[in-house]
Amino acid sequence: MDVLLSIPILITALILQTTIVSRITLIGGTADIILIILAAWGVNSHVKSGWAWAVLAGAMVTFVSAMPLFVPFIAYMVLMFIARQFQKRIWQSPILATLFIVFISTLIQHGLSILVLQISGANMTIMESFEFVTLPSLILNLLLTFPIYTIMNSLARQVYRVEDDL
């Protein structure tokens, strides 16, 4: 059931991301709500479908975005790998774990993006990218982690309670 649930949730998140969140900028940065959803979902101790969610999210964002070489896909898979490691180890403080995963994943995703865009000849420098895009995006992502974590955590509780009942 939780894998099926990923389809409407991630599609809704992608629509929100492209229509609203991408327009709300802090300097040049924007939040990535799909990344935060994956982090909040993946770190939950009950969740077993994290990889499926990451694959679906990566495929969807790669399809929509012009970012070359499957950067979103790779970034989300790395995120889920880190989330699974945290799920096994620091289960006592999942909100802190989510914040840490969002922080690390944003840096990884942006690092990959900068690298790939520089290789493909885009007119940008590493410092400019970091100051203009990455730092503001980090702040927005960390701010949005709290409400999204709350929503995803309560959703996970609902889903796994239902599954336990079944």
Add this chain to the structure above:
Amino acid sequence: MKSKFPRTLLGITIALLIIGVILLALAGYLQPAFGVAIRPVVSIQEWFSTRFTAIYELLTVPRDVTTLRARNAELENEVSQLQAQVIEQQQQLNEAEVLYALLDFARDRPANQYVAASVIGRDPSPFLHYLIIDHGSDDGIIHGMPVVTQQGLVGVVDAVTAGAARVQLITDPSSYVNVYFQSIEGEAQLVGSLTGDVTLDMIPQELNLSEGEIVLTSGLGGSFPENILVGQVVSVQSQENDLFQTALVQPAVDFNTLTAVLIIRNFQPVDTSPLIPTANP
């Protein structure tokens, strides 16, 4: 007989008295007396009336409040609906204004065939400046078609699905457009950037470029048709040691408020990639 007279006299006396009283009353002579007599009655009536009204209101007002509340809610609902209608009509008016402007632009250039499309999203990555529009291959849109508005050049179609397309803006860091200047002879290359600023590169040092110069597409490279307005030169940077000058350009299009665009459907972009020499023989 004896006893009848006094009765008749009494009757006549009473009648006269009554007539006298009526006449006195009609003449107004009995007002003070009436006042004294009626005042207590009026006071009593007033007291009863006040109490009755109080009791009546006590019993009936709650029903009225409920009715009024219901009516108020009904009216508020009506006001909300009217406000929503006003907002909707305002939006339709704004859309119509944009479409009229685009239509005027299309009429000015009858040689081009346009497809109008609405902007429905932006690229999820903050590093990229791309739009998503609501028309795709079903409407005849293919990769490489130029995208404009009535103000000027927007970008180029980068990817297409059946019902949507992705447009690379001229502000994207990977965007390059060949341009020329309206009033001086010379060409340059317009380059996007991460910050959304567009700069002119490859401007020969001998070119006397000044602020306010209009920049138009040159058509070189075959990616865009010529003579589409791109923007205006804001500042020029020239250093003696450099091979070329650079200049900052203010785009004609406001990319932050872009809601509708035109795709030039009958322009066939030229693929020059086979002509570009590669490292391998």
